[in-house]
Amino acid sequence: MIASRVNHVIRGSLAAVGLFSFLKRQKDRRASDGASEITSDAATAAQTSVEIRADTADTQLVEASVEPPPEHGIDAGVEVGLEAGLGKTRSRFRDNLLNFLLGDKPIDEDLLEELESQLIMADVGVVATRKIMSSLGASVARSEVGDSAALGKALRRELLALLKPVEVPLEIPDQSGPFVILVVGVNGSGKTTTIGKLARQMTEGGLSVMLAAGDTFRAAAVEQLETWGARNKVPVVAQGSGADSASVIFDAMQSAKARGIDVLIADTAGRLHTQANLMDELAKVKRVLSKLDPTAPHETLIVLDGGTGQNALAQAQQFHDAIGLTGMAVTKLDGTAKGGVVFAIAESLGLPIRFIGVGEGVFDLQVFEAEPFIDALVDVGAPVDVA
Amino acid sequence: MFDTLSDRLGQTIKKLRGQGRLTEDNIKDTLREVRMALLEADVALPVVKQLIDAVREKALGQEVIGSLSPGQALIKVVNDELVNVMGENAVPLNLATQPPAVILMAGLQGAGKTTTVGKLAKYLKEREKKKVMVVSCDVYRPAAIKQLQTVATGVEATFFESQVDQQPVAIAEAALAAAKKQFVDVLLVDTAGRLAIDTEMMAEIKQLHSALTPIETLFVVDSMTGQDAANTAAAFGEALPLTGVVLTKTDGDARGGAALSVRVITGKPIKFIGSGEKSDALETFYPDRIASRILGMGDVVSLVEEVTAKVDHDKAEKFAKKMQKGRAFDLNDLKEQLEQMASMGGMAAMMDKLPGMANIPEAAKAQVNDKQFVHMIALVNSMTPQERRFPAILKGSRKKRIAAGAGLQVQDVNKLLKQHQQMSRMMKKMKGGGMKKMMRGLQGKMPPGMGGPGGMPGM
Ligand SMILES: Nc1nc2c(ncn2[C@@H]2O[C@H](COP(=O)(O)OP(=O)(O)OP(=O)(O)O)[C@@H](O)[C@H]2O)c(=O)[nH]1
Ligand SMILES: Nc1nc2c(ncn2[C@@H]2O[C@H](COP(=O)(O)OP(=O)(O)OP(=O)(O)O)[C@@H](O)[C@H]2O)c(=O)[nH]1
Ligand SMILES: [Mg+2]
Ligand SMILES: [Mg+2]
Numbered sequence A: 001m002i003a004s005r006v007n008h009v010i011r012g013s014l015a016a017v018g019l020f021s022f023l024k025r026q027k028d029r030r031a032s033d034g035a036s037e038i039t040s041d042a043a044t045a046a047q048t049s050v051e052i053r054a055d056t057a058d059t060q061l062v063e064a065s066v067e068p069p070p071e072h073g074i075d076a077g078v079e080v081g082l083e084a085g086l087g088k089t090r091s092r093f094r095d096n097l098l099n100f101l102l103g104d105k106p107i108d109e110d111l112l113e114e115l116e117s118q119l120i121m122a123d124v125g126v127v128a129t130r131k132i133m134s135s136l137g138a139s140v141a142r143s144e145v146g147d148s149a150a151l152g153k154a155l156r157r158e159l160l161a162l163l164k165p166v167e168v169p170l171e172i173p174d175q176s177g178p179f180v181i182l183v184v185g186v187n188g189s190g191k192t193t194t195i196g197k198l199a200r201q202m203t204e205g206g207l208s209v210m211l212a213a214g215d216t217f218r219a220a221a222v223e224q225l226e227t228w229g230a231r232n233k234v235p236v237v238a239q240g241s242g243a244d245s246a247s248v249i250f251d252a253m254q255s256a257k258a259r260g261i262d263v264l265i266a267d268t269a270g271r272l273h274t275q276a277n278l279m280d281e282l283a284k285v286k287r288v289l290s291k292l293d294p295t296a297p298h299e300t301l302i303v304l305d306g307g308t309g310q311n312a313l314a315q316a317q318q319f320h321d322a323i324g325l326t327g328m329a330v331t332k333l334d335g336t337a338k339g340g341v342v343f344a345i346a347e348s349l350g351l352p353i354r355f356i357g358v359g360e361g362v363f364d365l366q367v368f369e370a371e372p373f374i375d376a377l378v379d380v381g382a383p384v385d386v387a
Numbered sequence B: 001m002f003d004t005l006s007d008r009l010g011q012t013i014k015k016l017r018g019q020g021r022l023t024e025d026n027i028k029d030t031l032r033e034v035r036m037a038l039l040e041a042d043v044a045l046p047v048v049k050q051l052i053d054a055v056r057e058k059a060l061g062q063e064v065i066g067s068l069s070p071g072q073a074l075i076k077v078v079n080d081e082l083v084n085v086m087g088e089n090a091v092p093l094n095l096a097t098q099p100p101a102v103i104l105m106a107g108l109q110g111a112g113k114t115t116t117v118g119k120l121a122k123y124l125k126e127r128e129k130k131k132v133m134v135v136s137c138d139v140y141r142p143a144a145i146k147q148l149q150t151v152a153t154g155v156e157a158t159f160f161e162s163q164v165d166q167q168p169v170a171i172a173e174a175a176l177a178a179a180k181k182q183f184v185d186v187l188l189v190d191t192a193g194r195l196a197i198d199t200e201m202m203a204e205i206k207q208l209h210s211a212l213t214p215i216e217t218l219f220v221v222d223s224m225t226g227q228d229a230a231n232t233a234a235a236f237g238e239a240l241p242l243t244g245v246v247l248t249k250t251d252g253d254a255r256g257g258a259a260l261s262v263r264v265i266t267g268k269p270i271k272f273i274g275s276g277e278k279s280d281a282l283e284t285f286y287p288d289r290i291a292s293r294i295l296g297m298g299d300v301v302s303l304v305e306e307v308t309a310k311v312d313h314d315k316a317e318k319f320a321k322k323m324q325k326g327r328a329f330d331l332n333d334l335k336e337q338l339e340q341m342a343s344m345g346g347m348a349a350m351m352d353k354l355p356g357m358a359n360i361p362e363a364a365k366a367q368v369n370d371k372q373f374v375h376m377i378a379l380v381n382s383m384t385p386q387e388r389r390f391p392a393i394l395k396g397s398r399k400k401r402i403a404a405g406a407g408l409q410v411q412d413v414n415k416l417l418k419q420h421q422q423m424s425r426m427m428k429k430m431k432g433g434g435m436k437k438m439m440r441g442l443q444g445k446m447p448p449g450m451g452g453p454g455g456m457p458g459m
Helices: A012-016 A021-032 A034-047 A056-066 A078-102 A109-121 A126-141 A148-166 A191-204 A221-232 A245-258 A276-292 A311-323 A342-349 A370-375 B003-014 B024-040 B045-061 B070-086 B113-126 B144-155 B168-181 B199-212 B228-239 B257-266 B287-294 B299-324 B331-343 B347-351 B362-366 B370-381 B385-389 B396-406 B410-429 B433-445
Strands: A179-184 A209-214 A236-238 A263-268 A299-305 A327-331 A353-357 A365-367 B101-107 B132-136 B158-160 B186-190 B216-222 B244-248 B270-274 B282-284
Touching: A109 A126, A109 A148, A109 B045, A126 A148, A126 A342, A126 B024, A148 A342, A148 A370, A179 A191, A179 A245, A179 A276, A179 A311, A191 A209, A191 A221, A191 A263, A191 A327, A191 A353, A191 A365, A209 A221, A209 A245, A221 A236, A221 B144, A236 A245, A245 A263, A245 A276, A263 A276, A276 A311, A299 A311, A311 A342, A327 A342, B024 B045, B024 B070, B024 B257, B045 B070, B045 B228, B045 B257, B070 B257, B101 B113, B101 B199, B113 B132, B113 B144, B113 B186, B113 B216, B113 B244, B113 B270, B113 B282, B132 B144, B132 B168, B144 B158, B158 B168, B168 B186, B168 B199, B186 B199, B199 B228, B216 B228, B216 B257, B228 B257, B244 B257, B257 B270, B331 B370, B331 B385, B331 B410, B370 B396, B370 B410, B396 B410
Parallel strands: A179 A263, A179 A299, A209 A236, A209 A263, A299 A327, A327 A353, B101 B186, B101 B216, B132 B158, B132 B186, B216 B244, B244 B270
Antiparallel strands: A353 A365, B270 B282
């Protein structure tokens, strides 16, 4: 908790170009005695009532057989994975907004309408789109913007002004107890997968990580997280299916503290924000955590499916009301979905966007950056043909 | 989840009230509002455009009936078009094939495929008394096979084992062979979630399709999906001969515009909706109900009802006045009512709403269908003004002439006269306080806030 210490900024895209190495150096001491740590893990595991499944033996088992042929062939190493991920974003950037606007077409109603359509089709939403368009329109009226290229720049400025403030990467301070990340969201948004990727980023950054299998409801949710734990060679704390989520996470926290773990990431069951009892359950998880550390959870991360439409706003708002969010990750941006609803969320909640998910592989997580996100937003491909 | 769309549209359309005749400009404004409402509900832009175009086209050609304002007539066009788009009847699963009937699931990551397989297995076992086997061809997602196994155990369906080191097509073929051998009725095949732009994975599911030749290929889509529903539905629809759609997570508060998008873009019926995580949270999808759920429980249908009720009310008042003056209910009055009904669409829906009609015996009502409407109107049209006013003068030769004039039979004329008699008898009964009472009854049928004292003064 000493302020002068270097903060560990988790920057996925930087790992590709080797900038992670300085983080590694910070943590080299821990990384180098990893072997003995695992041994002591086993001892700790035996002492606690909690089952710790991804210890030495399990890890080996996983390497031998459990790990499925992963991530559709994007498994040729860190560089390739990340490059591919970034490539996805960049090529979208090249093909889209710029091409569309770079010509010096005169600005007419058609052009503005087309732009508006693009924002709508990116899920920016009617209200946010109207706002953006009207301030663009004002610029045009003041003749600050003369042609389509200038309009493109103006739009970019508008969008950037909305998203830049929420481009706040997650930083892990060097603190005494474990840094706890509680991961929440609606069903199927990508929580467990994001945790798997996050664990890898953290361990690559030299941090020791533990996962808590707080989804005790969905079929094979525990096994899913355990597979990710094994992939990353990090311990997973779990109880049986049907156990109390808060108690699993509590146990994990105790265990993480005892073992001097840097980061504890807790998975939770997907739940719709409209389900009051399930939202209460999350509040209980938070309460229980704060008993062991009044400052925990240090990050309450909502995972949003990038394909979600305007309902995302209600999701963010209601999760925030129930448990107080501190960050957001937007997944599945490797497809055709654009995730434009984050503009509305940024405006109403100012919630930092920490990461974006760009695939199912362990490296397909990037630190959110407003500019490439915006450049990938507006697509000028032919609209879908409606039969 | 659909209530919000209703609300939004309801508010939009409420704004129409109290305006005079809508000019083309006014229609444009209104349509823009409707457009915004649909977009906010996540209906995909191309679909919204199509819908608005259809509404505009129909609205502009339309005669405004009775006391409706053009704006109110527009409401009805919007309503009708939505119903039209969603389809009219529930489309059940098709299992009519040499067993095992194979059902293949397809969709994006996390849409709810595996959960839906469990729900369908339970449904088919319990409701359709089928012997069901399930298999997972998802060798990618961690613990996907285990997930399906757990789900299958929960609903006591036969689980065909697969391994992550197997090829999905090989798994599918083995499962199909086993299903045949074990005389399974239905084989449900779960697949990995995939992006429509992932050419390798799309090729894989095409291969699965040709290996299995499923009778049902269901596209599973999350009801919270935004604009991308259009791209994705189009791509899956192109890659696979889809037979239906399952709309999941409808237990939330998403406005559910994806339902419209996917329906329009794939042209395939939504067969089920998922309404929870548990295995029994599967509901048959009734498009007419959903259309009325999209518009239905909220204000829109109420408003349409208000509109029709308003027409009824105006007419009823006219009748009431007529009858208080002692004038008989003549064939002109009947024709007017018939025309009103015909112009408002379906007979059955309108029948109960119209004053007088509600009191007609069921048997008499049953004789009337929409085609008969047209016939009856044609018959009255071929009568002289005197005949219309004094039906009693209609005897053999006149009847023959009238029937011929309408291209119908004398017995059709008799039917018409009988119906008129029944109605006028009723009208007589309602003289005095009767009509008022009946209108109050009608009012009671209207949703709160719509036909209330403020809404319809003097009732
Ligand atoms: N293409 C793509 N798929 C993703 C991404 N993130 C997650 N997924 C996939 O989405 C599906 C659901 O992911 P999960 O991590 O299980 O989602 P969850 O939020 O934990 O789901 P529940 O626990 O059931 O609520 C899986 O098939 C993942 O592989 C992403 O960034 N891109
Ligand atoms: N509330 C609610 N949750 C649902 C519904 N259908 C599925 N889910 C949940 O959505 C999440 C994803 O469901 P899955 O069945 O795993 O989705 P999938 O399409 O098989 O996912 P992948 O195999 O990863 O592509 C799980 O948490 C399910 O419990 C539904 O109708 N309502
Ligand atoms: Mg999960
Ligand atoms: Mg699945």
